[in-house]
Amino acid sequence: MSVLRQRVAPLVQNPQNGILSLLPINLGNNKRQYTINSSHKLRRTERLTNTLRHLSGGIFKSPLGDCSKIPKVNLVEYIFKDVEDFLEDPALVYEIRRQFENAGVKVIITVPLLLEVATTIGPTLQGYRSTICIGGEDDISKNVHGLESLLTAGHESELPGINPQELALLPYSSGTTGLPKGVMLSHYNLVANLVQGDHPALTSPYDNDGQRFKVLTVLPFFHIYGFNGILSICIRNGSHIITIPRFTPEDYIKALVTYRPTSLFVVPSLLLFLASHPAVTADHLASVQAVQSGAAPLSEGLLQKFREKINRPEVLIRQGYGMTESAPVTFFMPNLTPPSKLGSVGIPYPGTEAKIISLSTGEPLGTHQSGELLVRGPQLMMGYLNNERATAETIDEDGWLHTGDVAYYDEDGYLYIVDRCKELIKVKGNQTSFISSDPSYEAHPICG
Incomplete structure (x- = not known):
């Protein structure tokens, strides 16, 4: 895979297909509209x-x-x-x-x-x-x-x-354990992940009617998923973006009715709301053609419940997998993923290597054997800011990033996340470390 050696801003603002002119972005709760020239x-x-x-x-x-x-x-x-x-x-x-x-x-x-x-x-x-x-x-x-x-x-x-290898973005992540750490992502890392996602088997800027996707998202742009996994991609593809600064059921349903989005970016808790809330009807979701989920795995039960709510088998529902440390995407489901792969987070992104190793021996494992997921590719971070120890514990000498997630892959290379071996919990898609995992919390005034 060839990665453009440039800064992320020109790549996003001047996409190769030349479609960016007056791109609309709506704030769904107050109907403010912006254009990006x-x-x-x-x-x-x-x-x-x-x-x-x-x-x-x-x-x-x-x-x-x-x-x-x-x-x-x-x-x-x-x-x-x-x-x-x-x-x-x-x-x-x-x-x-x-x-x-x-x-x-x-x-x-x-x-x-x-x-x-x-x-x-x-x-x-x-x-x-x-x-x-x-x-x-x-x-x-x-x-x-x-x-x-x-x-x-x-x-x-x-x-x-600016050298593409220089620092571009510094989001904070708990990584595999402990307090949030500054994740150093270069222009090269961010550009690599955007270029990886350009593959026609993974994404298209057009919906089923030949129009550019109209995307509704409430996910925060200060997270790497919202920033490089949604905002940058949508601007690059010329998508119409509808965003809500803070989620409320009323504002989200109102945005569904007002803008009739064709694509949704969600996390499991938001998909659960859409599948279970009595105020959300199939008619509210009638315009939706594609749903992308990340930040945490979707259960098969939740996927089935949402399918029953929309009652349209042609709607494309896809999961991906990534980390802040990988800018963020390392796995994604292709457009033509068969129904038998329900619950998978997809196949490796172009230019991304992956392997599963034994939790006890560190040896590589085969198909349908659960172990820790390791990934390697051009999107991996430069390291943690001012924390060489945490960097060395996360990325080994061969360049493999140890994700701290337990997974397995099937005979077709589709990955399934089954557990976490890192000392974190996920709350509404956010990583949260246990207070007891780091003694520095004792210095906090509320613990005094």
């Missing part, structure tokens, strides 16, 4: 980058770039930068500050809803420079700059070149 967005991005460098006296000049932090609200006023760092729920000030400190955050980019949190934490950080508020005004007394005032400041200079 690639040349206009690129000019705004360049102006902001130049202004940031001017304000900070050279921020983003280091080999890895300094960090800006974007908070955990689903927004489409989203900016490609040298580094983007997304927060895990819950957004407790203690955990936010811990991640900010770990990442060496210099600039916080936020929204009015979270401005107070940003201006409380920012001054306590070593090397902190400023807070930028999207949709807000300048407040010099608190070192806050409104985004629009920065974009009109007129700072122009030639932007430095």
